[in-house]
Amino acid sequence: MKNYQRYTKMFSMPPVRSMDWAEKTCVEKAPVWCSVDLRDGNQALIEPMSLGQKVEFFKLLLKIGFKEIEVGFPAASETEYEFLRTLIENDLIPDDVTVQVLTQAREHIIRKTFEAIKGAKNAIVHVYNSTSVAQREQVFKKSREEILKIAVDGAKLLKKLADEAGENYRFEYSPESFTGTEPEYALEVCNAVLDVWQPTKDRKAIINIPATVENAMPHVFAQQVEYISKNLKFRGNVVLSLHPHNDRGCGVAASEMGLLAGADRVEGTLFGNGERTGNADIVTVAMNLFSQGVDPELDFSFMPEICEKYREFTQMEISPRQPYAGALVFAAFSGSHQDAIAKGMQWRRDKKCEFWTVPYLPIDPADVGREYQTDVIRINSQSGKGGVGFILQENFGVNLPPKFKEAMGYAAKDVSDKTHKELKPDEVYRVFLERFVENRPLFDVSECHFKQLAGGIEATVTVAEQGKKSVVQAVGNGRLDAVSNALKKHFGAAYTLTTYEQHSLGEQSTSKALSFVGVEGDGKTGWGAGIDEDIIQSSFEALCAALNNLFVSRGKD
Incomplete structure (x- = not known):
């Protein structure tokens, strides 16, 4: 693994200390949740979902309780465009649910996106462009100023088209590849976008921080988020959102630390599905809140059904160790x-x-x-x-x-x-x-009859043994003791009855009695149980099973 020498830190720390989040012990309320299963999750599937599957998945997300759902990239393909139109034209979007659509900051794509959302009662238009050093230098070959202009031009076109349509669409901006962007530059771009939108209390803008490639420990991401949160313009009118990925396996931790750092919203998917290693797992983040006594404002009380439908729609498997949802996460074998x-x-x-x-x-x-x-x-x-x-x-x-x-x-x-x-x-x-109730390898008691005597109870016991039956009598201070004495006499065996307990199997008057007997002899212990409508009979059955187990353990023929 000497190739580790090829790698270096690809992130930048904020220019000022941003550590207030570290003084907090927990996230105290649920964020705004936005499911991106139907876009980010769907595009990561080997076989993307059909139109029918998307509609059913959308209904599942509604049942869970999502109020914001990203439904796709309608300008990217006809299938995604058709899905959004199906939701709108068939009135499948509840009045309290907002659909979100994604678009690059390119004019023809933005215009196509606005065509797709026409008629939606509540919509978020999410525009993005890449801002990282690697993307600027290697992909776009543009300067900081040129990348900022792309973002501002996209923001202006969103505002212009929304005004022309007479719609109060909400806007969201993402500096894509944020984790590879200098935090102060990402802040500059975000604030320039906000200057265009001029968000208000009644029409808040969303600034989304995407860990497009997770390249640092979660506490670094938290410092970056806190720096952005404290320095955004119009902060009271801005919803600060997170879109963590899971390249380092820390998507959930980054989400939680980002919320401590001031974020108001989380974008993610069920079970962390998404490109490469996936997105933040909203199920885990939400259930972590639940486990700390915080209402997650999502309903996972029917987790087995959610898992089953997820597998059906995505053809993806859920790890048996997946937190809260895996088949074995509550299982104890030890x-x-x-x-x-x-x-x-x-x-x-x-x-x-x-x-x-x-x-x-x-x-x-x-x-x-x-x-x-x-x-x-x-x-x-x-x-x-x-x-x-x-x-x-x-x-x-x-x-x-x-x-x-x-x-x-x-x-x-x-x-x-x-x-x-x-x-x-x-x-x-x-x-x-088989071991403690029905076990009769050596003998059985086929009949018992009792007679009350002045000094106790006499038992007449019929012992069935190796195809022969023998009758033996003995006296005891109770019926079970009398039967036990008869068996000691018949077998010439020395043992002590150490345990006798009983309870009913069920709470009805017709419930059967369950008796337990333990016997000891020659340092060995035999256990037996008896089940019968009659409590006395159940005790004899238990004694018989216990003695069979004791005699077998002692090697008695």
């Missing part, structure tokens, strides 16, 4: 993580907590339409007792005793390890049934 989440969820229920503080989960998955049963605790060979217990309790109402969870955890891990796959909730429950 045993310690699962245990902490399970305990945290129980803490919330017990304490009726107002604020969300569950370990390992920055937000409640339910707030973005995800389900605890399938999205949070995921079971594989790395999982532990807490996760397995959580799955059984949340999905099937099985609340295992603490020590039983450990045995069940090992059983699930064993199956996952041998099959080399994740276990779905139904498969975890099947392991529970």
